[in-house]
Amino acid sequence: MFKERNFLFLWLGQVVSIFGGRFSELVIPWMVLQITHSPMKAALVAISTQIAPLFLSLPAGVIIEQRSKKKTAMYAEFIRTVTMTLLVIIIMAEKFNLFLIMTILLVTGLAGLFFRIAFHSLLPMVAGRNHLVDVHNYMEGADAISTLIGPVLAGIALSKMGAAATLGIDAFSFFLSFISLMLITVTNRDLRNNNEPLWSKELFNQGVEGIKMLFSTRIQRFITLNHLVLHFITHSITLLVIILAKQNLELSASQTGILLSGAGVGNIIGIFMMKLLKNAHWNLLYGTLLLCSSCGIIIVSFSANLWFAFIGMLLFDGALSMAFVINGAARQMVTPNQFLARVSSGGLLLTGIVVIFANGFAGSVAEWINPVSALLICSCILFLNSCISYRQKQLNRSVASFSVDTK
Template identity: 60%
Template sequence: MLRERNFLMLWLGQLVSIFGGRFSELVIPWIVLEITDSPIKAAIVAISTHIAPLLFSLPVGVWIENRPKKKIAMSAELIRAIMMSLLVFVIYIDQFNVMVISSILFITGIAGLFFTISINSLLPGIAGRKRLVEAYNYLEAADAVSTLIGPLLAGFALTAIGAAATLGIDAFSFLLSFIGIACLTIREKVSNKNQQSTEKGSWKQVLVGLKLLFSTKIQRFITLNLAVLNFSTHSVSLLAIVYANQVLGLTAAETGILLSGAGAGNIVGIFLMHRVKDMHWNKLYGTILVVSGLGVMLIAISSTLWSAFAGMFLFDGALSMAFVINGAARQTITSDSFLARVSSGGILLAGIVVIIAIGFAGVVAELINPVLALSLCAVLLLVNSLISYVQKHLKKPLSSFGIE
């Protein structure tokens, strides 16, 4: 697929954008923990990025559906570059303030919402419906490479050049992503003004996206998975940093090495995905979640960097495969006319879950301990795996399903 120009441009844009994001995902919580020694405050800052999907995802999905998505995605990346540059300036002049940083990240989250819905809606037209699993696997590869190298470099960069310069790499990555999207040559179907004005502000249309998430048995299963995956990835990501900082006593560079274990696992997961993609949906997904849950348990009982690294490897390697399967499943069974609304509905649900997950991680880690929080995340993944195994109607490969 990387031989196809449009998909290559999209993939490269995502690669650099995710790569830069891995820098801020380590640097921002680390700064908060170092200054305040409070996982709860670190959680508050992390949550600020995810408030926008909770408030705006459904109306934004309807608004985007009948408009040129390429232009919207480009504008969103430009705004994210500007806001991240502002954050770099605030940290550079040593005006660290939880509320100021949270406000900047909130606006960045709004732009990210527009970008995500636009790109999700463009993907089937760029990749083709029959190749969505392959397309998602390539995008997961971009995530894997970024997650392997990004935290590793971020940890050393934070030590060597400071927080402001390290976050500057993230700001620059959004500009590169902007260029990648600008290079796409696609023809979009844009509805006329009468259709746009009819849908604008219509809460019936807004709620369609949310209702579709629960409209059939398969959609409900995918929605459950969406909630568990988002809860697990965001809570464990924050808990891993807290665990490294407060339990293992690692440096920023060592914490970067720990988080890069997720990227190493992702890369292995990508190669495995090609071999196992034709397994029965329910067994494949259930087995993946078992491996991911065991990885979280390994992190929780780790006393050294390298055992925790192995846990991150198993956890995120398996979870990346689960995201590929679940994302491809949603788009496989959903018609083009509802993709933007379903995407926005999923983002709304994910936004709610992410806020709960990060709040859970911060509160339990500070008031009790991060080991208990990690253990509960492992149990959640294992329960979801059992639910997957008993889905008898999914006893065939995902590629054999069609639009419902």
């Protein structure tokens, strides 16, 4: 895949973009906790990035179907560069204002919504539908590399340089992603019909149709359920681990970065394991991965020091990253090219709702009870979904042979 120039630039852009995201992922909630001492306020800041997907996912997907995926992704990355730079300036001026920060992150989330839909619609065009499992595995590899290195460097940078300089790295990463998108070439398949209006009742109906497609068959319904579970767990655990590290384990920013990098180690192991397990049966492999991830959360919950928690994060995210690869590839395999954008936008609408709930759940339970209780609830959710996965007889076939048959 890396011999293909377009895919290489897409992949490199993802590496730097996710790498920078790992900086803000640690710095922003850490900064809010440092100033307010409130997990719930940290959760509200995280929720602000999901408001745009909640309201605009449906029209965004249909609009992107009509327009160049490459240009849409480029414009989105440029906007994210500007908004993150503005956030850096505000922090440098020591003008901390929770509402202002949430507003900036709302705009950043809107740009991120358009980027994700356009980017995922580009993947089959650039790499071909026959390589989707490998493509998603390589993209998970981009996440793994960034998650391995990013949190450690973010923790060190936060300790040594402060929040503003650390977030500046995130802003620069969006700019590099913008450059990488400029360097790819896409055929006219990237453009459907640029003469249609930006918004109409028909476009709204097409967006609603994207949601209906997510539940149109038994396989689609199962993939959708697991898509939502994976995102709920990922966003809940990310915030809960930062809260646990700061308030329960009393780790420093650099130590918290090391803890979060355990997820990156697990991701890298998962990439190599995925290569070996492509012929495993879908339901058995997926159920086992969720079970392993559940056990990782339990280890984190009862860890008394950094390194036991590190092992738990390795197991949790290594298994979960493989589950993301399987689920994401299955979604694109059962969806025709012409409907990828609207299905992606429908998925993002549902994801936005789930992520808002996940951050609210993590912040409220951590503040009103304790973060360990919230972690154990997440573990139970994965365990139950693992049991459901084992019982899906229609998915009792190899991951590699999963075809476009949606019946």
